[in-house]
Amino acid sequence: MAQVEATTERIIAAQPEDVFDALADYEGTRPKILSEHFSEFEVREGGDGEGTLVHWKLQATSKRIRDCLLEVTEPTDGQLVEKDRNSSMVTTWTVTPAGEGKARVVVSTVWNGAGGIGGFFEKTFAPKGLGRIYDEVLGKLAAQVEK
Numbered sequence: 043m044a045q046v047e048a049t050t051e052r053i054i055a056a057q058p059e060d061v062f063d064a065l066a067d068y069e070g071t072r073p074k075i076l077s078e079h080f081s082e083f084e085v086r087e088g089g090d091g092e093g094t095l096v097h098w099k100l101q102a103t104s105k106r107i108r109d110c111l112l113e114v115t116e117p118t119d120g121q122l123v124e125k126d127r128n129s130s131m132v133t134t135w136t137v138t139p140a141g142e143g144k145a146r147v148v149v150s151t152v153w154n155g156a157g158g159i160g161g162f163f164e165k166t167f168a169p170k171g172l173g174r175i176y177d178e179v180l181g182k183l184a185a186q187v188e189k
Contacts, residue, residue: 046155048169051148052180056187058145062120062137064187065147066091075182079175092116096124102171130154147183149176 054061064071069089076083081099088094094114101107110131112124122135131153140146151172 044155044157045152046168047150047152048172048176049148049150050173050176050180051146052177052184053140054145054147054180054184054187055143056145056184057143058120058137058139061145061147061183061187062122064183065135065137066094066114066116066122068094068096068114071183071186072096075179075186077175077178077182079178086111088114091122100175102168102175147180149180151176 064075067090068085073083076098079101081101083098084096086095086097092115095111096114097109097111099107099109108126108131109128111127112133113127115123115125117123120137124133124135126132131151133149133151136148136150138146138148155168
């Protein structure tokens with residue numbers, strides 16, 4: 043079982059603190075920036091960063107739907123970590139300064155992939171697909187905070 047990783051990043055023309063606050067806002071901003079790949083979004087506890095428990099279904103392909111129940115932590119300044127209680131999947135959002143009035147947002151998801159031939163295809167294609175999904179989310183985030 044190999045670890046699979048998908049990473050995407052974007053420079054957003056907004057203050058890093060504002061970008062982070064928007065990402066950590068699971069009640070207001072987060073539902074607005076999710077792509078059509080996410081469904082059944084529900085905040086079950088908290089709603090703002092650390093201590094939030096959020097549920098959604100992520101449909102990466104027509105046949106692949108992942109039921110996610112995510113615990114949110116903030117291990118360091120500018121970092122949100124979403125750990126799935128239903129699988130090995132962990133998504134880390136990191137927001138850092140990228141020059142005057144700009145923020146670099148890096149989203150990285152890792153999980154334990156399948157073994158055998160299925161694992162080969164997962165490791166080959168899943169990072170690209172998930173990268174496209176998160177690129178769309180980052181585009182919607184930029185549209186929200188760059189206003």
